[in-house]
Amino acid sequence: MPVYKNEKAKGDNKWWFQFYTGEIKNGTRERITKRGFRTKKEAEKAMVETQAALQKGEYIEPTKKLxxxxxxxxxxxxxxxxxxxxxxxxxxxxxxxxxxxxxxxxxxxxxxxxxxxxxxxxxxxxxxxxxxxxxxxxxxxxxxxxxxxxxxxxxxxxVEKPQVSRRRELVVWDPAFVSDFLERTKPDSRYWIAGYLAVMTGMRQGEILGLRWADIDFEKRILTIQQTVNRHREIKSGAKTKQSMRSVALSPDTIEVLKEHRQLIIQERVALGPDYQNNDLVVCTHFGGPTTQRAIQKMWTSSLKKTGAPKITFHDLRHTHASLLIKQGVHIKVISERLGHSSVSITMDTYGHLMPNMQEDAAKGLDALIKTKVVQK
Missing domain, CATH: 1.10.150.130 (Tyrosine recombinase, N-terminal domain)
Incomplete structure (x- = not known):
């Protein structure tokens, strides 16, 4: 068997093999060589596997690409x-x-x-x-x-896949705290509307910054996510995933808040005239341009500091939205659709721990559906 050991090179006792393929290219017999085996047995086994792959037409020539x-x-x-x-x-x-x-x-x-x-x-x-x-x-x-x-x-x-010992505990606010927080922070910033929409719709930050007035149907109380704004303030068509391109129903109060905010945008657009950058954005700068994520973060940090609220990220408002729906008993599939998850399993993995009483409620619900009388002997 054409298996060899490196005996001439100092400190290198590795085994290697070489054999001819039977093909001739440019007048030269082709051969396959592989090195670096610790034992003769390993080299022989690898050679047999290589020869078998070659005969089946499954052999892949090692690439030299880095x-x-x-x-x-x-x-x-x-x-x-x-x-x-x-x-x-x-x-x-x-x-x-x-x-x-x-x-x-x-x-x-x-x-x-x-x-x-x-x-x-x-x-x-x-x-x-x-x-x-x-x-x-x-x-x-x-x-x-x-x-x-x-x-x-x-x-x-x-390789054994890296494990995460435990998922970061989600911090969510209860309804009463959310109401108080939104009420106390409303007059502070033009970007307050971004936090409000995060709580009331569960949209991602990029989706909120990309939302246009044309994407909102005020009569049907529904918005459609058509584009996003990235961290470079670039407006991008589409969304994070195919499932993220979705429609989200709006509450009557959310419609009223949006109408109020629209008046501010109209006033600024009229005041600036031709100098206004009319991107039709709901959340925008004074000049109508896309808002930076840094500006949203600055607003968010200031709001937390003013109210003394538990320190959570802006993205955690999306989790708060999910928790509020869960408290109302909204079906998990509906929650998943509002959040734009690619599957219901992702929603369950993320928020399943917020549903500890679902089994108990389901069992009690059976009593309401199936009426029975206890027969006493």
Missing amino acids: FQDYLQEWIKSKRNLGDQTLELYESYLRTHIVPEIGHIPLAKLSAHDIEMFLGSLHEKGLAAATIKRIFSVVFAALNAAETKDIITKNVASK
């Missing part, structure tokens, strides 16, 4: 990702993945390399949830390479 070069090609192909998700992926590639393992040839990347990479992320002090997301990016990239027959197998599948 992992970082492949990653750049892969990320450009992810056209189905939302802008924020794509930006997050690119950040992971630039900040963590490429600097650590990008220099390794894609064909030579091993499970051990990825395990060492995950260890380095822990040493950096990154949160467990962040490490898990970074690993997911690496896994997805390698999975695509395997599917396209660029590599024979996704080595990340041999």
Whole structure:
């Protein structure tokens, strides 16, 4: 068997194999060589597997492409990702993945390399949830390479997936606190309407900043999400996912609040005349332009400080919206549709712990439907 051991090179006792494929190209007999096996048995096993793959027509010539070069090609192909998700992926590639393992040839990347990479992320002090997301990016990239027959197998599948010990506890406000908070903060900022819409509709921040007056049907009391505004103040058609392109029913009070806010926008548009940037946005600057996420954050921080409210993120208002619906007994599918989740299971995973009494209520509800008499003997 053509299996060899490196005996001449100092400190290198690895085994390798080489065999001819039977093909001739440019007058030269083609051969396959693979190195770096710890034992003779490993080299022999790998050679037999390679020969079998060659006979079945399943052999893939190892690519010489570096992992970082492949990653750049892969990320450009992810056209189905939302802008924020794509930006997050690119950040992971630039900040963590490429600097650590990008220099390794894609064909030579091993499970051990990825395990060492995950260890380095822990040493950096990154949160467990962040490490898990970074690993997911690496896994997805390698999975695509395997599917396209660029590599024979996704080595990340041999690595134990990072675990998040416990999900961050959701902080939500009760109805009375929400009412008091909104009442006390209303006169403070033109961007108050953004927080109000987050509570009353469950929309994401980018969806709120992209909402246009044309997207609101005041008679039918419904709005349709058609576009978003990203962190660069760019107006983007569409939404985060296909399910995010949705309609959301509005309460009568929400309609009245929107009408009141529209009067402010009309006054500013008339005052500025041709200098007004008419993007038809509900939440906008004095000049009609898209609002920055920084401006919303500044408003939000100021409101929390003024009211002494528990410190939560603006995004947590979306969770508060979900919790308010749950308290009303709204069906989980309706909640999922309002939030624009891709599946009901995501809604259940996120908010299931807020429904501890559903089983009990369901059992009691049976008594109301099925009337029976206790027969006494």
